[in-house]
Amino acid sequence: MTNPSIAIATPSYADDLERCRLLCASIDRFVSGHTMHYLLVEDRDLPLFASLAGPRRQVLPESALLPRWLSSWPDPLSLGRRRVWTGPGALARGIPPLRGWHAQQLRKLALPLKSHEDIVLFADSDMIFLRPFDVTSLSTADGVRLYRKPGGITQEMERHRGWCEVASRLLGLPQPAFPSADYINNLVSWRRDNIVAMMARIEQVTGRDWVSAIAANRQFSEYMIYGYFVEGVRGLAEAGHWPDAHEPCKVFWFDEDVADLEGLRSFEEVLGPGQVAVGVQSFTGVPLARLRALAEAEPGR
Template identity: 45%
Template sequence: MRTAVVTASYANDFERCRLLCESMDLRLKGDWTHYLLVAPYDVALFRQIEGSRRQVVSESDLLPWWLRAIPDPLSAGRRKLWISPYSLPLRGWHAQQLRRLALSRHIGEETMFAVDSDVVLLRDFDPKDLWQDGRLTLYRKDGAIGERMRSNHLEWLAHSDRLLGIGPFSLPANDYINTLIAWRTDTCRALLDHIEALHGRNWIRAVIRSRQFSECLIYGRFVDEVQMGSGHVASAEGLCHVLWFDDSYARDISGLRHFMREMGPRQIGIGVQSFVGHDLADIRNVVLERAA
């Protein structure tokens, strides 16, 4: 099976993405191509890390002309907003999700292996191992979403109800979100086709009617509640040990060492979310310590 490794990134995460690429070139096995999905103004920067198995894709080749980025006037131009006639202004994390979904209509690989730019691979891994008898492993944590979630999961679930024509959801609900997940490319295309048939418009217009959306929940619920699990086998074993919140560990290198010690035996990498404030030099150091 051929694998499209998919990373949506931006300039502020460039050095983290470089570390990801270094670890991927060392640890990732098999037949894969790495697609870096970035905004047009970041293309030149990210071309520095292109290679024989890695290529930069501009969002202008993936998203419609009517969805475009402008400087955010409230940030003195440091951040961007994505504007369109069909939605309230979107943020970068919205655009990154749309890029990942859109890529499915532009590639021939059977597997889409989504890897966030703040992930570092620490163990050897071949993505073909995600397939079992023609079915792809779908990350699903059963009943993990409850009333007291610390993020916007309930809004994301409600959005996927409307988008997919399913539901209403009930709690506890299944969680499909992780920083290392795999999709079937043909299933992702079928998802976009389903949205367009149901809503009678471009799938992006349907998705961005609300800013509260999660592409992982949309894909996972499409597989389980529209396609009834076809072509997939669910697993609660996440491939990535993720540091989601800034109050989980001490915000210094000792906290990172503590976090690293809790990596599971079957996890292949770590993900230190860029917004939790850990210094990239410290992340590099603990990775080097583990390799020594």
Template identity: 45%
Template structure:
């Protein structure tokens, strides 16, 4: 894409939902964005109110830290989890079960997509690192945004995915429980207008505010809700261009990677992939990831 074409695409933000425990990984993500990513208007980092001060150091000309209190309803309140002696957090509401941080990170992204000024967002998990140059504008094809869908990827043994897909259908008022299409990726694009239409659909189907309906379940996958809405309910299919390309090569689970293991993993990155994601719960040392990514 030429510089002129890149400048002409609709305004697009990068969005990361994070927390204090991932601060160093998020710092590395920011360094990789600053070094290798172009075409975005701003990078928004969405965090719990108590974490805002420690993330402020990451702010810059094109990066803002957003307090979840600006996004989420006041009835969703965070408390220390007594079962972990306060090391973890719980979000409580009158409308559903206690939610963990990974549930609320999804709610923040959905709420941000509804209120942001940009036409679209590219969501990046905080344990993602960009290892190649990436122009966000390449996700636009005229007025259509790339829409990740991977047919056949949800198989019989993937109970969590099947539960998330079924709940997505329930929230959206769809007749089918769900199929075999996976919509989950760690670097993924959403349109603001589609998110707003999706939330209107949830409110019509459930009779409740969208965030109240979403906060009422722990079987939550925002990617499957967005994906099923686009595939099965959106009235304007021209908004999206389906693609099965995964922008991020992910190490989902296993032992902590050594320097040699990281090199072997990053050497396996696909030609169309621009980032790696080393899941934080593998406890791989962020310093080794930084060195492997050439950002040391």
């Protein structure tokens, strides 16, 4: 692929607005080589995120990506504090009520079918870039980088094992063997042509439109489906990917990880070689002011 166009995509929602604003500012400061940054949001959140739009940033509502029969509603079981994605059309298709994390995955899967860029790089809204990063480095003469950790999913990882089994079933592959490669990470890059071929494969195997086929599974992983397709169906070389287990984003996933932030003066203190960003999961409860201070502090001061 010669001089491919590259987009960055970020699914987000109202509660992560200020974190997303911090991400956008860090992209504007440190990231180059992309043609567009897409923010993928629920329709009702569109006015909240509108101020983040710009010449190279577009806010896309969910209705521009997903079918009308799948939409969000207040969840009566939480007295409206949470949302569920459902509707008569979804229920008629045998799709159980979905949560926000399901909808975000479906938005990510849909984006390459709606956008025109050759490559999409996903950056979660709880990430912050801290070092210069040219996204064109993802594409080389050998293809496009694909995060792949050999043997990263073992038999004991029940939830992950389920994701592998769903991916295999959707793609018409044999039951997966474990340990299996892991394709889940931050800053994962996909090729648009593979997504187009993957959706055609899913629809051929299942006899359903791809949204219905995937959403009918209560648990699924967009990254595992893509990884299983490009390696198990097409083969990495034919799919135009080269595998890489390096993690360019340092992620703090759990409360025990966040404890490591207490003595830091700057995020630079925890970045390893080749790492350009940090991610602190929003459910860990680290205050936004603390994240901004660590991101903006000069190393050693």
